[in-house]
Amino acid sequence: MPDYRVQLDTFSGPLDLLLYLVRRNEIDLLDLPISQITNQFLTFLQVLELIDLDTVGEFVVMASSLIEIKSRLVLPRAEDQAQEAQSAMGEDPRAELVEQLLEYKRYRDAGQALQKQADDWHNHFPRMTSEKPKSSRDIANDSFKEVELWDLVSALTRVMQKKIVVETAAIRYDDTPISVYVERIGAHVRKTGRASFSEFFEGANERSKIVGIFLAVLELLRHHQFHAEQPEPHGEIYLMPPDNPEHASSVDPAETP
Template identity: 30%
Template sequence: MEGLNFKLEIFEGPLDLMLSLIQKHKLNIQDIEISILLDQFMLYLDRMSEADLEIASEFLEMAARLIMIKSAALLPKEEAEQMKKELQGALIEYALCKTMAERLRKRFLGDVVFVREPMEIEIDKAYHKIHQPEELMLAYSALNERTRRKASYRPRSIKPIVAKSYVTVFTGIVAVLKSLRRNGTVKMDELYRDQPRSRTVATFLAILELSKEGRIYISPDGSSVRLRTKADDESHEGNTAETAGTEQ
């Protein structure tokens, strides 16, 4: 068998060196001749030493591993085969990792190198169709009409929607009591004067509620109203007693 020759290169690690030797000389990674591989590996370390290159510890560790595998020939066959398979497994795993790394590198390089800027597409804007003069006149008239409509268009003003005020019965009660305390007897029409419909309804319902509770006194003819006093209560009780005696 011819000797293995190689140039002194820088490798990433001992597995990289061994894989390079195997691929360069077309050796079978599944059936490595440890003695040849060890000789070439040690030769590389010697050349590194002659070139005053610092030998990394992992290279020395791999050299010791190869020597141990070669020496294992003196050991039982099972142990020697196991050590050899471990080395083969490490080389196969490293070869797969290196292949995938190279694929990723090429893919990344392709994205950077081969991507080009977007092309500007030139569009021919010239109108090449032929029409009759009557068709052109109709199109021109339609365009003028559309332009006129746009120029004369005025958006319609939208009147704001004003919500009607809503007056509650409670608000009406407060207003009636306040007016009676301030003015004493108040004419009924004054309570309704110059009021919107919602407030008029609230005032009417307030008077009914106050009368029901006995807090105001309404004149017999319904023309005026005032706050109810103690005298009104006494008069009401006297009238009630008199009515009861007459009935008996």
């Protein structure tokens, strides 16, 4: 399988994942449940390491910080020792992380507000062809409209938890090119009009094949104007073909993975 690395969006990173977990669990950011968040973060980290993101090192560092904070909160100690330690630290062990999250959230919200204004301006005053940048855009920085990237990673996590992934002494790799999965999945979605995310992984037990299928789904969403929707919060994700027929380029019929 070719070396295909995923570049997350501009605001993506460990803080972005933490905010996603906060929103998903409807948690009060000022009263962050470290144990719950740490466990979920580590689950996501396992999948991110599988995908081999370029920025996975940042997530490992954050995971270590979360585990350290968690250990400081759960270590048994006498009441007077706890008060002495609290006085020495001057604040809750979570305080610095919470402040980072609040600052990042303000930065992220401001960026989204600016992007919305830019989109509204573009809808009212579309850019002329001659005004468009000549250089190719970095498609890796595109964002999903209906479904967040973390929703897709979360869906992959559920797939991995339900599957018995093949583990062998001699690791087997699926060397199927990503383009083949793109063609197969794209043709299936165009034919059916709507396909569930989980069905693409039916019969796939090798880690490299699962990763290849997942990256093909990202390819379709980012490069080929396919759409993803999630009718129920944290439920099944569905892929749909492009709305514009011009983007529905012909693909040789092939079986879905």
